[in-house]
Amino acid sequence: MSTTSLMSYEDALETYDPVMGLEVHVELGTATKMFCGCSTEFGAAPNSQVCPTCLGMPGALPVVNATAVESAIRIGLALNCSIAEWCRFARKNYFYPDMPKNFQTSQYDEPIAFDGYLDVEVEGKTWRVEIERAHMEEDTGKSLHMGGATGRIHGADYSLLDYNRCGIPLIEIVTKPIEGAGELAPLVAKAYVAELRELIRALGVSEARMELGQMRCDANLSLRPKGREKFGTRSETKNVNSLRSVERAIRFEIQRHATVLSDGGTIVQETRHFHEDDGSTTAGRIKEEAEDYRYFPEPDLVPVAPSREWVEELRGTLPELPSLRRARLQAEWGVNDFEMQSMVNAGVLDVILATIDAGADADAARKWWLGELSRRANERGVEVATLPITPTQVARVAALVKGGELNDKLARQVIDGVLAGEGEPDAVVEARGLKVVSDDSALGAAVDEAIAANAGIADKIRGGKVQAVGALVGAVMKTTRGQADAARVRELILERLGVS
Amino acid sequence: MTETIRWTAAETASAIADGKVTAVEVAQAHLDRIEAVDAEVHAYLHVDADGALAAAKAVDDARARGDRLGPLAGVPLALKDVFTTKGVPTTCGSRMLEGWRPPYDATVTRRLKDAGVVILGKTNMDEFAMGSSTENSAYGPTGNPWDTTKVPGGSGGGSAAAIASFQAPLAIGTDTGGSIRQPAALTGTVGVKPTYGGVSRYGLVAFSSSLDQGGPCARTVLDAALLHEAIAGHDPLDSTSIDAPVPNVVEAARSGSVRGMRVGVVKEFAGEGYQAGVLARFAEAVELLRELGAEIVEISCPNFTYAMPAYYLIAPSEASSNLARFDAMRYGLRVGDDGEHSAEEVMSLTREAGFGAEVKRRIMLGTYALSSGYYDAYYGQAQKVRTLITRDFEAAFGQVDVLVSPTTPTTAFPIGERADDPMAMYLADLCTIPSNLAGNAAMSLPCGLADEDGLPVGLQIIAPAMADDRLYRVGAAVEAGYLSRWGAPLLDRAPAL
DSSP states (O other): OOSTTSOOHHHHHHHEEEEEEEEEEEEOOOSBOSSSOOBOOTTOOTTOSOOTTTTTOTTOOOOOOHHHHHHHHHHHHHTTOEEOSSBOOEEEEOOOTTSTTSEEEEOSSSOSEEEEEEEEEETTEEEEEEEEEEEEEEOOOEEEEESSSSSSSTTOSEEEEEOTTTTOEEEEEEEOOBOSOGGGHHHHHHHHHHHHHHHHHHHTSOOOOGGGTSEEEEEEEEEEETTOOSOOOOEEEEEEOSHHHHHHHHHHHHHHHHHHHHTTOOOOOEEEEEOTTTSOEEEEEEOSSOOOOOOEEOTTSOOBOOOHHHHHHHHTTOOOOHHHHHHHHHHHHTOOHHHHHHHHHHTOHHHHHHHHHTTOOHHHHHHHIIIIIHHHHHHHTSOGGGSSOOHHHHHHHHHHHHTTSOOHHHHHHHHHHHHTTOOSHHHHHHHHTOOOBOOHHHHHHHHHHHHHHTHHHHHHHHTTOGGGHHHHHHHHHHHTTTOBOHHHHHHHHHHHTTOO | OTTGGGSOHHHHHHHHHTTSSOHHHHHHHHHHHHHHHHHHHOOEEEEOHHHHHHHHHHHHHHHHHTOOOOTTTTOEEEEETTBOBTTBOOOTTOGGGTTOOOSSOOHHHHHHHHTTOEEEEEEOOSGGGOOSSSTTOTTOOOOBTTBTTBOOOSSSHHHHHHHHTTSOSEEEEEOSSSTTHHHHHHHTOEEEEOOTTSBOOTTBOOSSTTTOOEEEEESSHHHHHHHHHHHBSOOTTOTTSOOSOOOOHHHHHHTOOOTTOEEEEETTSOSTTOOHHHHHHHHHHHHHHHHTTOEEEEEOOGGGGGHHHHHHHHHHHHHHHHGGGOSSSSSSOOOOOSSSSOHHHHHHHHHHHHSOHHHHHHHHHHHHHHSTTTTIIIIIHHHHHHHHHHHHHHHHHHHOSEEEEESSSSOOOBTTSSTTOHHHHHGGGTTTHHHHHHTOEEEEEEEEEOTTTOOEEEEEEEEOTTOHHHHHHHHHHHHHHHHHHHSSOGGGGSOOO
8 A cells, every 4th residue: 555545644533543552672781692691792793692592502591681680670660660579481482593492582471560651742741651561582683685686585595694683682661552642643652662762771771772773663553433442453563663663654554544444444463564765564474363472481491589679779770760851951951842852852962961061061062962963963874972972072172162262163173073083172173273263463464365355345344334344254264264263353354444 | 341341430430540440441341342232222322432532531641640530530421312512413312413513511511521421422312302212212212231122211211221231330311201210210220310400401402491300320329329419519501400509419328228217108109000010029119118117108199190191281382392493594404405495494394304203293282282272271280280299299298208109110111012102101101200290309229120021120219309318318228228138239130232
């Protein structure tokens, strides 16, 4: 179904209420895997971070990573969940080449955390998203389909398997059905995932970078005619990997379901793939019945029984929740909702705070990170916080600007230099010769030259048309390659022309 | 050198430590014995002569340097082919793993090596330890040294036959439903299933994780204790391993006594299906215990009746999941990799070709029992029975120190007799299964030959979890009692090979 043949979003919501369920997988940033001592470092050579256990070798056994359990409990607590006094892992049995044991060690009916909520802001209103459960499990490996045009399994000549990711700890966070959001449903979904990401980062348990697959969302959606209690049949759009895609996928599925239903058709319970290019989804495998995973308690592991003392100790380690922190910062900085939201969306709150800690004014720190640096990050297609520049370096640039040693234009060139690996800001200033020139003797010649070269404009200024001075200032800036102190140049020109 | 092979492990270790013989000579004597008789017995799937001689030489070198030798240094051992051995083939008796050389040692393997034990090779077994006769091995059956037309029991028939035929003084087995004890009974040897969690399962290729337990096989109670001590103890690589001191089994084996102990006879382990000769020898064993100073108490464990059905739900369920990893993707057999088949088809073709009938039967049973809609009725119910059986044991051990029973209802049966009758085969484990379900400790040791066929009968002793030492205390007393009656070990009566 293409996007053009769909019922309009507005029409769809005239007739139907959307019900959503979001399942978010978070890869924990532990040093080692869930059940073995292998490194979790991203980007290593294929199959270089494997051992008998994560390769599912005959005889190898799992041992639970205590740090992962701790992270799971902290996530549960931050989501206002109850923490199980006793819970077990379970085996989820199904065959797939990138899963070495052909079962995934997960949790089934005994999750480590359950019955919580997360409040999110949508258009100035607070939505409470209820959390069904958060449970621990292990990631699978990766299949790489080689040859063929699409990189997908169909049409591939052969497939390669990389088991480095196998056994990386995951926390799966499942919401209860989200009802009543109406036309705001896609925004609620997006805001939930965004808020969850902030929370995960604030807890320090994962970088939660969606573009690296560290956080992945499966979006379930069903529609029911307005006024009806019973849920409709749902579709599950898998691996929606950006905030914008979460919003678009929900929106598309609302329209698609509505189109099918109002044509008298039925929705098939199935998984669907989201396409970034046109925002559509297409059918994956059909789930005629719920797949039979033959769950049973994992006999190779002992139950996890966190003591109440430990849980309370972990509760004490929870950071200020992102929503509270945002409210505090917004008040402290005196910025409006829009600007605050922009900073949150760009993921720059932490670096701004670090820049302020390094001595910068709050205004300057915000300006650089939200402006110039966000732009650079967009150009490079990376998250701003991952740019090769530190808050300390940004604070130094801001200090140089504040001290009048750099103007904004020069400061941007200093940032270029730092990003290009030319060293600390002062070293870049030195190497590129980027100091603002405000010394009159150095500027005098350039000013005289500009007046001589633009006699007509000079006459106009003498004649009282002072606003024309900008053209002469521009000329001076050009000859000094932007290094002149523009305010001083203006003063000098007016002085020379006897207008001041 | 023929006498060397008949020494106990304790005698062998002393002789090496005292310089009466070198470890290399002992290893060579056993390799010669294997060469001479194993074509007939077929206890070994793989003999690692080079590895064995190198390990033996290392012990001799250590002695020459004046290093202190451990209590089993230089003693040869036959390792059940279900434990991984780095660089040495590990097949689990299956085509599926033909030619697989594991990249790592099991914890048991490593502890044996650390103890200076000389691993002669890997022994035959029912495929993936599923069976009671060793006929389910993909590499052909093992003969019982008492009569090679008879089965040696299973799944660890190779280990039991190896020690009964003097091809090694020690062996390692695994016991999921009786796979150490039942072969011990059928071959006139000693076999111990330690308390669950007592011996690490790391590197033990899993059949049923919650039931599997590695343990010692030997010709004497003391030898079993020495081996038990060498392999037992906490292992951080096995989450189910017990983190507590190992009961002092060697001390118990050296000071055997039943005086003042209360010994329970399990009422349910008698009656239909039990061979007359087995019951006669068992009755004598009970009399011996009484003579040795034990108080005999009859005990009823009513839920033991349901142990067999519960076991045949739990074990296959876990097996269906444990054996899912054999999919041709990373190791072992691969069938259909000709560019014409998808990965899923290769998996399917490989599993079709690589697993034998009994393994497939249990995978199907387990898959069914775990299926949605059947889980509660089968797997869930079986787990409840398991709890009831554990409670029966708890109640019994409230009244007695150990329980005794015949190890198996019958003596060794002819190869082929039960091969096509799974139910008849399963009955061989009737008396051994309850201890696996409860996770306690149990031993089988010889108590004579059945009158009707002249084949060995096993006496089973069961002790509470973590009280493995009681098995050895009682076992050593019984063994000494029989030795004074018989004047020689039972195995001396076995026909020459």
